[in-house]
Amino acid sequence: MLVNSTVIAGKGAETATGRSAEEVEQIRTVLRTRYEDLNAEYEDAVAENQKLRLVEIGDAAGDDQADSGSKTAERDAATSLLRTLLDRRMQAELALQRLEDGTYGYCDGCANPIPVARLEVFPSATTCVSCKSNRERRAG
Numbered sequence: 001m002l003v004n005s006t007v008i009a010g011k012g013a014e015t016a017t018g019r020s021a022e023e024v025e026q027i028r029t030v031l032r033t034r035y036e037d038l039n040a041e042y043e044d045a046v047a048e049n050q051k052l053r054l055v056e057i058g059d060a061a062g063d064d065q066a067d068s069g070s071k072t073a074e075r076d077a078a079t080s081l082l083r084t085l086l087d088r089r090m091q092a093e094l095a096l097q098r099l100e101d102g103t104y105g106y107c108d109g110c111a112n113p114i115p116v117a118r119l120e121v122f123p124s125a126t127t128c129v130s131c132k133s134n135r136e137r138r139a140g
């Protein structure tokens with residue numbers, strides 16, 4: 001019996017990424033959903049922030065010291081939330097770009113594709129589970 005091993009070995013070459021088209025599509029859906037969620041959250045936060053500023057402008061005349069202090073804190077919190085959301089949205093966008101480039105979802109440690117199930121839970125994961133626990137063992 002002759003088994004043509006070159007055909008079998010060459011089988012994976014159809015996708016340059018080492019993933020099936022279905023898997024890539026699945027990851028794309030996960031990342032898009034995440035991006036859209038973050039985008040919606042960001043827009044909500046922007047609207048909230050604008051409301052805060054309008055209230056502030058309306059109130060400014062009668063403010064005492066303590067009042068304007070708590071408003072500053074509130075505004076700082078809102079601003080830092082905006083930054084966080086913007087940053088996370090950018091991460092999702094970069095992940096999508098890297099997915100199109102075929103560089104997203106590979107382990108930094110062993111260069112194997114990170115399982116889709118893991119990416120669904122941790123879209124920003126850069127290592128597979130075993131490399132991650134190896135790293136933590138070394139670090140700890």
Ligand SMILES: [Zn+2]
Nearest residue numbers: 107110128131
């Ligand atoms: Zn790994």
